[in-house]
Amino acid sequence: MITIPYLTALTTYFSYGLLFAFGQFRDFFRKIFDWWQASNLQGYAPICLGLEDFYIRRLYLRIQDCFGRPISSPPDAWFDVVERVSNDNNKTLKRTTVINRCLNLGSYNYLGFAAADEYCTPRVIETLKKFSPSTCSTRVDGGTTTLHSELEEVVANFVGKPAAVVFGMGYVTNSAILPVLIGKGGLIISDSLNHNSIVNGARGSGATIRVFQHNTPSHLEKVLREQIADGQPRTHRPWKKIIVVVEGIYSMEGELCKLPEIVAICKKYKAYVYLDEAHSIGAVGKTGRGVCELLGVDTADIDIMMGTFTKSFGSCGGYIAGSMELIQYLKYTCPAHLYATSISPPAAQQIISSIKVILGEDGSSRGAQKLAKIRENSNFFRSELQKMGFEVLGDNDSPVMPIMLYNPAKIPAFSRECLKQQVAVVTVAFPATPLLLARARICISAAHTREDLVRALEVISRVGDLVGIKYFPAEPNKQQLDDGRVKLE
Amino acid sequence: MASVAMDMLRAASDWLTLAFDAPSAKAVVFGVNIGGHLFVEGILFVVIIFLLSQKSYKPPKRPLTKKEIDELCDEWVPEPLIPKIGEEMKHEPPVLESAAGPHAIVNGKEVLNFASANYLGLLGHEKLLESCTKSLEKYGVGSCGPRGFYGTIDVHLDCEARIAKFLGTPDSILYSYGLSTMFSAIPAFCKKGDVIVADEGVHWGIQNGLQLSRSTIVYFKHNDMESLRKTLEKITQENKRAEKVRRYIVVEAVYQNSGQISPLDEIVRLKEKYRFRVLLDESNSLGVLGSSGRGLTERYKVPVEKIDIITAAMGHALATEGGFCTGSARVIDHQRLSSSGYVFSASLPPYLASAAITAIDVVEENPDLITKLKENIALLWKGLSGVQGLQIVSDPESPILFLRLKKSTGSSKDDLQLLEVIADHVLKEESVFVVTSKRSTLDKCNLPVGIRLFISAGHSESDLARAAEALKKVAASVLHDEE
Missing domain, CATH: 3.90.1150.170 (Aspartate Aminotransferase, domain 1)
Incomplete structure (x- = not known):
């Protein structure tokens, strides 16, 4: 739940209204020009229909330079951002050879495994030489090597489930698994802010989809009771099964899932729990085992555990962990297992090695240090930002912290000003967030030193004053905040 | 019988006369003489109003009580998450x-x-290993972010340019997984109401894309051009609005499910006749067909511009991973913000992009x-x-x-x-x-x-x-x- 000040809401609406009106105005003239010239469509309908890419043409292109900035180094604590120039009002951007060394507050490099690592990298290169970059085959054909079997064992062991299956891409893991588990006559109850891959998977499954208010167990219970009592739409037959899908850490909110409450409710109503730990696995918990460990939930209570290796482990791909039978069934029929190229061996080795480091099996205490560091870094950074008066979302211990910007003009302003001062931040706007709730997102890494963070805080504070996003008074007084603010979901 | 009826009729007319002759019926209100008719009509009017003001009959609504819902919830027994594991499901592939x-x-x-689609034997090729090693040492393994948020590494851009140059297209876009290429690219261009004519033998990635697009999907017989022609003819004839909606033909160059090759010359002829766009999946033909490995378009000597959208997985002949889509600048730019598998997924590990660049170099040189x-x-x-x-x-x-x-x-x-x-x-x-x-x-x-x-x-x-x-x-x- 985000509360937005009346005045900010008004100016934000006004800004978007103005952008929209001006865009429409330009489109109008565009149409006249097009009409003037002969149509080159020759009987085809236009490939992008008018309003479909209105947002891209008239809003996004103006601030295109804030997104997709190329880098020319690993996404470590500091990285090289390649500068781009535009000669046509930001319509196209050209790479230059100028490089800007920036502090990286954008990558999901939670444990700092993105850069070369003394333990992982030599093993990865060794694996590359032995197994080549690809298997050119699917897992059920010739794409299962000893490395893949080892990886699945290591992952199952790490997350605390009897078995696991791995895929080469996190997005595909979600979107190809849900249709296998549930179909017509089933019900998926999904958190309103779940990731697009879950939404796509749910849509592809053919099951009915209901949404509950973001991270609100009481609303989940209400939806569950209503749905079980009502049954399927029209026929009122009882649901075949119900799967509740939640995420461990919500990547755009930085919030931890209220897992204990949600699990208790699902148990009570016999719904299956699907937990997506894309951002939490490896990043939180005493030994990096994710939200279950952090919040004290027994992994046996989670039916399907999903996660990705892109973030904390600095690799690529995703996994599903669950009971032996579940994994056996998925391996038998999941399209991502049957039709997709198996995960690249060096990437698999990176995951195995980084998990070994996290668990201290490499014979050092680096893993434990990294975990302590990310926790300390995150909590320090969050509390400092809050002290400065920024509106920071998310919970303690979560390495993701969004700072609310709201106004569309503040998106490029914040991003460009920070970049000028060698701090690279991510700004997020529609379609990744609701139109009104644009934000900057900071991802803290264990690779950041205290000096890095202090420096970043100084820059963000300066830019925050300049852009005017310190919506709270410094050292906020909770009581005053609730007055004069509209509630927004 | 008749006399009873007569009696009733008489009694009724007596009543009527009585009503007409009643003293009140002759009253004069505001100078208007209220005759018997007006009096009766007045009464009828009041009755109508009374009846109209009454609620129509509805069975009383009784929502389920808390106790009843509790019982329903207790009674409900879900199916197991997965069906019973049969013998055939326990099959383990060779390791x-x-x-x-x-x-x-x-x-x-x-x-x-004979199980790996390593068509050109590039798997384990020295040059590929060398470029991967260099890339791993320089960039690490993963990119730790989606393309929009600092997940774009210079090798991604180089790789996109290299693919476009190789195939002779204006631009291309990299996906981090072969399977996700088609099921992201299709929904980016096809929405509800659009028409897609697809081969019935297309692989699952395409099927999933078709389903996610929510377009009207018509299948034609596997690799049968006569069936395709008839389908196109029928759609154009039947659908009056056909000119207004986007129309696509979706085919694979080499079908994974049968090993057949699409006759592209015929498809292009039909496409131009009926004004459909073509989406072509070149996963198994890139690096294989045509004299220099540029795929099906080269094999049939069809100019590549005639194919609107080309996708391919790189996990076959190129011996790396990921996928790409190539076509006009407009087609590619649109995907950069509208294609879910591109926007919402971490980018391809840089060493795999390096491998792709090197693989194309090797194909061109050899x-x-x-x-x-x-x-x-x-x-x-x-x-x-x-x-x-x-x-x-x-x-x-x-x-x-x-x-x-x-x-x-x-x-x-x-x-x-x-x-x-x-x-x-x-x-x-x-x-x-x-x-x-x-x-x-x-x-x-x-x-x-x-x-x-x-x-x-x-x-x-x-x-x-x-x-x-x-x-x-x-x-x-x-x-x-x-x-």
């Missing part, structure tokens, strides 16, 4: 102890590998690899002609040699089991690794199952002869009573 090159090690034994592959395909074809109980259904140019049972047992499950037995024997007894075309329960493709052999330029003549002999021998022993 490789080496790279999946033309010769691999399974269970400590060297086998001839056209003899393609010639070698073509020779190998012809050799295996010749070797396998006359194999007992099986027939080759794939195209003579296809790098996937697809063997189907001559006499189906009647169910595709039993067919698959039978083929599985053959593949198993060939691996265990003859050390030749071949695979069957397994199907997911989600796959809607109805083409017959078969044994697939992925031919590589890395196979030697003796390898191919050995494989053909092995298959012939096992097929003869397993299928001896089939003929």
Whole structure:
């Protein structure tokens, strides 16, 4: 739940209204020009229909330079951002050879495994030489090597489930698994802010989809009771099964899932729990085992555990962990297992090695240090930002912290000003967030030193004053905040 | 009877007269003489108003009480999450102890590998390994972010430019996984109301994309141009609005499910006649078809601009991973913000992008690899002609040699089991690794199952002869009573 000040809401609406009106105005003239010239469509309908890419043409292109900035180094604590120039009002951007060394507050490099690592990298290169970059085959054909079997064992062991299956891409893991588990006559109850891959998977499954208010167990219970009592739409037959899908850490909110409450409710109503730990696995918990460990939930209570290796482990791909039978069934029929190229061996080795480091099996205490560091870094950074008066979302211990910007003009302003001062931040706007709730997102890494963070805080504070996003008074007084603010979901 | 009725009639008329003659009926209100008629009408009017003001009858609404809902919740028994595990589900694939090159090690034994789509034999190529190593040392393994948020590494941009240059298209876009390419690209361009005509043999990635697009989908008979023509004709005729909606033909260059090759010249002719756009999946033809490996367009000498959207997975001939989509600048730019698998997923690990660049360089520098592959395909074809109980259904140019049972047992499950037995024997007894075309329960493709052999330029003549002999021998022993 985000509360937005009346005045900010008004100016934000006004800004978007103005952008929209001006865009429409330009489109109008565009149409006249097009009409003037002969149509080159020759009987085809236009490939992008008018309003479909209105947002891209008239809003996004103006601030295109804030997104997709190329880098020319690993996404470590500091990285090289390649500068781009535009000669046509930001319509196209050209790479230059100028490089800007920036502090990286954008990558999901939670444990700092993105850069070369003394333990992982030599093993990865060794694996590359032995197994080549690809298997050119699917897992059920010739794409299962000893490395893949080892990886699945290591992952199952790490997350605390009897078995696991791995895929080469996190997005595909979600979107190809849900249709296998549930179909017509089933019900998926999904958190309103779940990731697009879950939404796509749910849509592809053919099951009915209901949404509950973001991270609100009481609303989940209400939806569950209503749905079980009502049954399927029209026929009122009882649901075949119900799967509740939640995420461990919500990547755009930085919030931890209220897992204990949600699990208790699902148990009570016999719904299956699907937990997506894309951002939490490896990043939180005493030994990096994710939200279950952090919040004290027994992994046996989670039916399907999903996660990705892109973030904390600095690799690529995703996994599903669950009971032996579940994994056996998925391996038998999941399209991502049957039709997709198996995960690249060096990437698999990176995951195995980084998990070994996290668990201290490499014979050092680096893993434990990294975990302590990310926790300390995150909590320090969050509390400092809050002290400065920024509106920071998310919970303690979560390495993701969004700072609310709201106004569309503040998106490029914040991003460009920070970049000028060698701090690279991510700004997020529609379609990744609701139109009104644009934000900057900071991802803290264990690779950041205290000096890095202090420096970043100084820059963000300066830019925050300049852009005017310190919506709270410094050292906020909770009581005053609730007055004069509209509630927004 | 009649007298009773008469009595009633009389009584009624008496009442009426009484009402007309009533003293009040002759009252004068505001100068208006209220006659008997007005009096009766007035009463009727009041009655109508009274009736109208009454609520119509509805059964009383009684929402379920808390207790009832509790009971319903208690009574509800969900199905198990997964069906019971049958014997066929416990099948474990062979585990490789080496790279999946033309010769691999399974269970400590060297086998001839026909299971990897390593068409040009680039797997394990020195130059690829070198560029991967360099890239790994420079960039690490993962990119730790989606393309929009500092996940764009300069090699991604170089790779996109290299692919576009190789294929002669204006621009291209990289996806981090082959499978996600099609199911993200299709929904980016097709929405509800659009019409897609697709081959019934397309692979699952495309099927999923079609489903997610929510467009109207019409399938035509597998690789049958007459059926395609009829379908297009029918859609254009029937649908008056057809000119206004976007229309697409979706085909694969080399069908993963049958090894057939799409006749692109004919498709382009039909597309231009009926004004459809073409989406072509070149996953199994890139680096294989055409004199320099530029795929199906080169094979049929069709200018690449005529194909609106081309997608391909890079996990085959290029021996890396990921996928790409290529086409006009407008097609590519639109995907950069509208394609879910691109926007919402971490980008391709940089070393795999480096590998792709190098692989294309190698293909361009060594056209003899393609010639070698073509020779190998012809050799295996010749070797396998006359194999007992099986027939080759794939195209003579296809790098996937697809063997189907001559006499189906009647169910595709039993067919698959039978083929599985053959593949198993060939691996265990003859050390030749071949695979069957397994199907997911989600796959809607109805083409017959078969044994697939992925031919590589890395196979030697003796390898191919050995494989053909092995298959012939096992097929003869397993299928001896089939003929």
